[in-house]
Amino acid sequence: MLAGRMQVGIVTLFPEMFTAVTSFGITGRACRDGIVEVACWSPRDYAKDRHGTVDDKPFSGGAGMLMKTGPLCDAIAAAKAWNDKTPSVIYLSPQGRRLDHTGVTLLAQRRNLVLVCGRYQGIDERVLKTEIDEEWSIGDYVLSGGELAAMVMLDAIIRYQPGALGHEDSAGLDSFADSNTGLSLLDCPRYTRPREFAGLTVPEVLIGGNHELVRRWQLKQRLGQTWLKRPDLLAQQSLDQHEQVLLNEFISEYGTLPT
Ligand code: ADE
Numbered sequence: 001m002l003a004g005r006m007q008v009g010i011v012t013l014f015p016e017m018f019t020a021v022t023s024f025g026i027t028g029r030a031c032r033d034g035i036v037e038v039a040c041w042s043p044r045d046y047a048k049d050r051h052g053t054v055d056d057k058p059f060s061g062g063a064g065m066l067m068k069t070g071p072l073c074d075a076i077a078a079a080k081a082w083n084d085k086t087p088s089v090i091y092l093s094p095q096g097r098r099l100d101h102t103g104v105t106l107l108a109q110r111r112n113l114v115l116v117c118g119r120y121q122g123i124d125e126r127v128l129k130t131e132i133d134e135e136w137s138i139g140d141y142v143l144s145g146g147e148l149a150a151m152v153m154l155d156a157i158i159r160y161q162p163g164a165l166g167h168e169d170s171a172g173l174d175s176f177a178d179s180n181t182g183l184s185l186l187d188c189p190r191y192t193r194p195r196e197f198a199g200l201t202v203p204e205v206l207i208g209g210n211h212e213l214v215r216r217w218q219l220k221q222r223l224g225q226t227w228l229k230r231p232d233l234l235a236q237q238s239l240d241q242h243e244q245v246l247l248n249e250f251i252s253e254y255g256t257l258p259t
Contacts, residue, residue, distance in 0.1 A: 002162055004111055006036045009079030009087065010150060011072070012117040013054060015040035017147045021154050030164040038154070039082060043067065046074035055120050064121040072116075072123060076131050079114045087112035089133045092146035092153070093122065096135035099153060101176040101184060103136070107153065108160035115153065117146030181219065183237055186230060188221035216246070224250030 055065040175187040
């Protein structure tokens with residue numbers, strides 16, 4: 001069990017963007033309930049000149065600017081000082097460790113974080129060396145800044161804070177995290193009313209009300225969906241005999257894969 005609320009300080013030139021996480025839905029409620037405390041620091045507030053300059057020319061010349069070191073470091077220092085305990089300082093960039101389910105559960109254990117969002121061409125290498133503890137990426141593509149990546153990370157982490165979701169173990173039943181089987185699987189198909197939609201019906205087993213059969217069907221579908229859509233994910237894990245039987249059932253019912 002995790003002790004106490006989580007504190008996340010964000011260093012960003014665009015603090016307003018974070019209201020998307022702090023004001024809406026599950027993550028908004030977690031912030032309002034004090035499960036997680038999020039606060040932003042803008043390098044702009046630490047700019048020394050009357051223009052509020054927060055960018056600077058790279059020594060290499062050429063196109064593009066870097067974040068100006070002074071205001072950036074002052075904002076990082078303020079975000080660190082705000083945390084009750086020494087935070088891990090994380091820089092979001094495509095050069096970082098790729099965020100996945102394992103990474104999310106790891107970061108969700110931390111009580112104190114500072115997320116540094118780069119803009120322009122990024123930050124000075126010496127700031128990276130001296131101020132940043134860890135570098136994380138949300139995928140092999142380039143965003144216009146670290147904010148959306150930090151928001152993705154924040155949303156995923158907040159889901160794992162105790163009390164953030166209505167039902168205490170709902171996060172344990174998300175795709176990738178099955179606390180019952182210990183497997184990392186995709187989600188199963190889900191259905192709501194009406195019973196017939198676009199000429200397609202809801203699988204009978206879901207209507208029958210036999211919870212044991214529903215659980216069996218759901219696990220079989222999760223195994224099958226992962227086999228169909230993410231064979232790489234399935235190849236990394238070992239199934240027990242029951243799971244193998246269910247997957248074999250799914251495969252034989254599905255027929256051969258179209259090439
Ligand atoms: N900043 C720009 N692109 C990014 C990415 N893919 N992940 C994290 N931060 C980024």
